[in-house]
Amino acid sequence: MPAEQMGKLTDRMRLIFAVSSVVFLAVLAISPFKDFRREWKQYKRSYVRFAQGRADTKRLLADYRPNIDQIWLPGMNVVDRCTTCHQGITQASLGGKGVPQPFRAHPAIPHNVRNWGCTVCHRGQGPATEVAEAHESTLAWEQPALPTHFIQASCGTCHQDNLPQTPQLTRGRKLLETLNCQGCHRLPGIERPAMLGPDLTNVGTKVSREWIYKWLKEPRTILDKDGNVTVNGYETEDEPRMPKFRLTETELRALSAYLSLQRAAPVATYKIDPRVVATWSKNPDLISQGELRFRQMFCSTCHSLAVVRAGETKLIGGDIGPELTKVGSKVKTDWLIAWLRDPQGYLSHTRMPRYGWSDEDLYKVTQYITTKLTDSDLLTTVPNLGQPTDEETQLGRRLFLEKGCASCHVVEGLNPQKDFGPDLSALGGKNASELEFGAAKIPHNLVSYIQAKLQDPATVNPAARMPQYNWNQADLDAITTALLSLKGAPATSALQNLVVPRKEVSFHPAGQFAEVYERYKCYACHKFNGYGGDLAPDLTYEGSRAQRQWLVDFLKNPQTLRPTLILRMPQFNMSDKDAAALADYMTMVLQHPEVNPAQGDAKQFTLAMVTLGKQLYEVKYQCQSCHTIGGSGGYVGPNLSNAGGWLTPAWIEAWLSNPQALVPDTIQPRRNFTYDEIKALTAYLMTLRESIKPQKSASGARSQAGVTGAGR
Amino acid sequence: MRLRICFSALLWMTLAGISGCRKHPETSKSDHLLAAYDAEADWTDAQRVIPLNYEQAQGKRIFYQQCVWCHADATPAGPSNRSNLTPVPTVLNDGATLNTENDEFLRDIITLGGSAVGKSAMMPPYGRMLSAEEIRSVIAFTRAIAQPPYQPPARAGSQ
Numbered sequence: 001m002p003a004e005q006m007g008k009l010t011d012r013m014r015l016i017f018a019v020s021s022v023v024f025l026a027v028l029a030i031s032p033f034k035d036f037r038r039e040w041k042q043y044k045r046s047y048v049r050f051a052q053g054r055a056d057t058k059r060l061l062a063d064y065r066p067n068i069d070q071i072w073l074p075g076m077n078v079v080d081r082c083t084t085c086h087q088g089i090t091q092a093s094l095g096g097k098g099v100p101q102p103f104r105a106h107p108a109i110p111h112n113v114r115n116w117g118c119t120v121c122h123r124g125q126g127p128a129t130e131v132a133e134a135h136e137s138t139l140a141w142e143q144p145a146l147p148t149h150f151i152q153a154s155c156g157t158c159h160q161d162n163l164p165q166t167p168q169l170t171r172g173r174k175l176l177e178t179l180n181c182q183g184c185h186r187l188p189g190i191e192r193p194a195m196l197g198p199d200l201t202n203v204g205t206k207v208s209r210e211w212i213y214k215w216l217k218e219p220r221t222i223l224d225k226d227g228n229v230t231v232n233g234y235e236t237e238d239e240p241r242m243p244k245f246r247l248t249e250t251e252l253r254a255l256s257a258y259l260s261l262q263r264a265a266p267v268a269t270y271k272i273d274p275r276v277v278a279t280w281s282k283n284p285d286l287i288s289q290g291e292l293r294f295r296q297m298f299c300s301t302c303h304s305l306a307v308v309r310a311g312e313t314k315l316i317g318g319d320i321g322p323e324l325t326k327v328g329s330k331v332k333t334d335w336l337i338a339w340l341r342d343p344q345g346y347l348s349h350t351r352m353p354r355y356g357w358s359d360e361d362l363y364k365v366t367q368y369i370t371t372k373l374t375d376s377d378l379l380t381t382v383p384n385l386g387q388p389t390d391e392e393t394q395l396g397r398r399l400f401l402e403k404g405c406a407s408c409h410v411v412e413g414l415n416p417q418k419d420f421g422p423d424l425s426a427l428g429g430k431n432a433s434e435l436e437f438g439a440a441k442i443p444h445n446l447v448s449y450i451q452a453k454l455q456d457p458a459t460v461n462p463a464a465r466m467p468q469y470n471w472n473q474a475d476l477d478a479i480t481t482a483l484l485s486l487k488g489a490p491a492t493s494a495l496q497n498l499v500v501p502r503k504e505v506s507f508h509p510a511g512q513f514a515e516v517y518e519r520y521k522c523y524a525c526h527k528f529n530g531y532g533g534d535l536a537p538d539l540t541y542e543g544s545r546a547q548r549q550w551l552v553d554f555l556k557n558p559q560t561l562r563p564t565l566i567l568r569m570p571q572f573n574m575s576d577k578d579a580a581a582l583a584d585y586m587t588m589v590l591q592h593p594e595v596n597p598a599q600g601d602a603k604q605f606t607l608a609m610v611t612l613g614k615q616l617y618e619v620k621y622q623c624q625s626c627h628t629i630g631g632s633g634g635y636v637g638p639n640l641s642n643a644g645g646w647l648t649p650a651w652i653e654a655w656l657s658n659p660q661a662l663v664p665d666t667i668q669p670r671r672n673f674t675y676d677e678i679k680a681l682t683a684y685l686m687t688l689r690e691s692i693k694p695q696k697s698a699s700g701a702r703s704q705a706g707v708t709g710a711g712r
Numbered sequence: 713m714r715l716r717i718c719f720s721a722l723l724w725m726t727l728a729g730i731s732g733c734r735k736h737p738e739t740s741k742s743d744h745l746l747a748a749y750d751a752e753a754d755w756t757d758a759q760r761v762i763p764l765n766y767e768q769a770q771g772k773r774i775f776y777q778q779c780v781w782c783h784a785d786a787t788p789a790g791p792s793n794r795s796n797l798t799p800v801p802t803v804l805n806d807g808a809t810l811n812t813e814n815d816e817f818l819r820d821i822i823t824l825g826g827s828a829v830g831k832s833a834m835m836p837p838y839g840r841m842l843s844a845e846e847i848r849s850v851i852a853f854t855r856a857i858a859q860p861p862y863q864p865p866a867r868a869g870s871q
Binding site: 095107108147149151164167168621625626634660669670671 | 745746747748749782793796827834845
């Protein structure tokens with residue numbers, strides 16, 4: 001190669017080297033530039049600028065470091081770098097909507113972020129340092145951050161006992177239980193009761209084949225076009241327990257045929273005294289008298305009825321028992337009489353109490369139910385089904401098992417399949433790739449999946465055996481929250497130690513009390529030592545609170561203490577013996593350890609104390625804003641007109657000094673009374689007396705007659 | 713020719729390197745209620761749903777336990793005790809009345825009762841029953857549902 005050519009080439013090479021060096025430098029510079037521009041570093045810098053713009057800069061930047069901030073909790077599997085960007089999370093002054101994210105403070109909760117990390121509750125990818133990777137579902141990490149609306153699910157993962165701060169979770173858990181989800185699914189923490197739906201062993205003696213057909217085709221609780229849940233066409237807040245199964249005409253005929261033949265052990269029919277029938281059947285007041293008794297016995301405490309109020313038809317009444325507006329067109333009269341006399345004879349686990357009926361009351365009430373609570377149109381859409389054929393019955397029996405009916409209902413001689421539906425004990429921790437979305441056009445994440453499946457199981461799986469439920473949005477969100485909380489067994493032993501198990505509550509009374517308690521099903525509404533319903537007052541300490549004679553009188557003739565209540569204690573037509581047994585047990589056993597009713601002595605109260613007490617009640621503390629005495633006062637607390645005949649002085653004193661110590665969730669405010677004020681108020685309240693014996697009205701006299709007529 | 717290939721190769725490398733920097737996934741349109749801890753329908757317009765944060769939601773829970781009986785026209789038990797009282801208690805979402813009171817006044821009347829701040833003694837004190845934090849959350853809930861909406865006073869130091 002000639003020399004000058006070499007020189008030329010060298011020049012060219014020089015140029016190439018020069019340019020490529022520049023480019024090479026530029027490429028090299030990309031790396032530090034990219035590093036400088038990292039998302040988390042930008043957030044670090046903007047936090048400094050943000051803090052400098054505020055008055056409390058010094059405090060906000062006190063532990064600022066320009067590095068990645070990390071919470072490492074080896075025992076809990078936590079490596080959370082969230083605080084790298086969420087830098088103001090522990091700064092109290094950064095609360096509220098005015099502060100831009102990611103700098104806003106975390107609301108004050110019982111857990112400290114330094115000891116718990118973030119992803120334990122919020123999910124997401126803890127070690128990630130980019131916004132998308134940390135919060136969203138990516139190919140490498142399928143646990144996106146949980147939407148705040150469902151965050152209570154995370155409380156429930158450890159707290160298996162219900163917390164007051166998480167009403168949505170508590171509601172969801174209650175729905176899982178009352179809707180009998182555990183009939184088909186495994187749900188940890190929710191025990192499978194011996195029986196979930198009604199026992200159908202004898203259903204043929206109760207209802208007709210046509211009614212069964214109608215019920216299976218259109219369970220009476222449906223979701224209408226406007227998204228309202230209706231029972232028998234009336235709006236309700238309740239969720240239906242019997243869901244809708246997608247059944248064909250043949251299946252409907254077969255199941256109704258099979259069930260209408262279930263009469264294994266018919267209940268003996270009871271014949272009402274012909275003299276009672278003869279006296280009353282011609283009486284034009286029969287039906288209205290029946291309705292009056294129905295009301296007086298407070299059937300509506302557990303059962304609702306459609307009532308027209310101010311031009312609007314509304315369901316009024318409780319939801320412990322079924323809605324009864326059209327029950328007269330459903331059940332057979334013989335069955336109804338036998339049922340009312342002895343509900344447990346037909347259904348051993350029912351919560352319906354056994355009332356002491358007189359023949360007269362029984363006749364009047366059954367006549368009222370079978371004439372007034374009816375709907376002649378109820379079965380008009382049902383085709384003529386005729387007599388069940390063998391073929392239909394055989395198919396019905398098979399369908400009863402295949403459709404999962406046997407998971408909730410008992411029919412004698414049938415053995416249900418165990419674990420009919422999928423195990424849900426780890427559903428809340430599932431990755432989206434583990435779920436079947438089918439053809440459903442929904443976002444592929446766990447929350448959308450659960451909600452779609454609950455709303456219409458066929459959208460995600462056309463062959464789903466799961467029936468159709470109806471939800472309002474709040475309940476759908478609540479049950480989603482409860483399902484998201486089920487994440488299976490905790491991954492580490494440190495997490496296992498954090499689990500707060502459910503408190504086991506039980507109440508096992510003995511002796512004569514137990515028999516009466518079981519007969520009247522006191523626990524359906526009242527709580528005893530944490531066990532029982534929450535419709536009526538907790539009776540755990542009733543023996544310390546109420547005087548024995550008052551208990552006897554109240555049980556014989558319950559009158560409400562709280563005027564605003566629609567749901568009241570039913571009139572059981574209790575015998576003297578039963579009332580005495582209940583009152584004796586309560587005064588002897590249901591005692592608060594700190595309150596001894598024997599201590600209080602009415603003689604210690606002087607007239608001066610009573611006068612002072614009355615003045616404190618009326619002027620200084622104005623108790624009348626919530627309590628009624630005589631005809632005036634508020635409706636929030638119990639009526640005190642008969643406080644002296646009802647409460648024990650020891651209870652009043654203990655109650656006034658600290659109500660929450662006796663009943664933790666009472667809304668009576670704890671006040672700053674002095675010892676003398678408490679004594680004076682007690683003295684005054686003990687002077688208040690009013691008879692709660694039945695009024696001398698016509699209805700009262702009749703109810704008395706009913707009691708004596710019941711004579712057990 | 714080779715030079716051009718060299719240049720373009722370098723250029724592509726540079727571009728490829730830079731393009732990796734700015735790759736943001738589309739932010740999904742998130743429902744504002746999904747980001748809320750709880751929600752309350754506006755008392756004057758049931759169609760409008762007000763999202764609540766954690767503190768406001770705790771306030772809502774306490775309100776429906778303790779306060780609703782006198783400070784609303786409908787209660788979970790049905791009728792309200794409000795019409796029964798003189799002076800008539802303020803409905804909690806009454807912004808025209810409550811927005812003019814500062815947080816400290818509301819805190820005092822809840823904690824110490826009406827008689828301590830020169831109002832009716834019918835308002836009992838809750839200071840021994842609710843914690844300071846719970847009372848703060850009730851005030852936060854009051855502010856959240858106020859109609860007309862509550863405007864917090866400009867805070868010293870925030871600007």
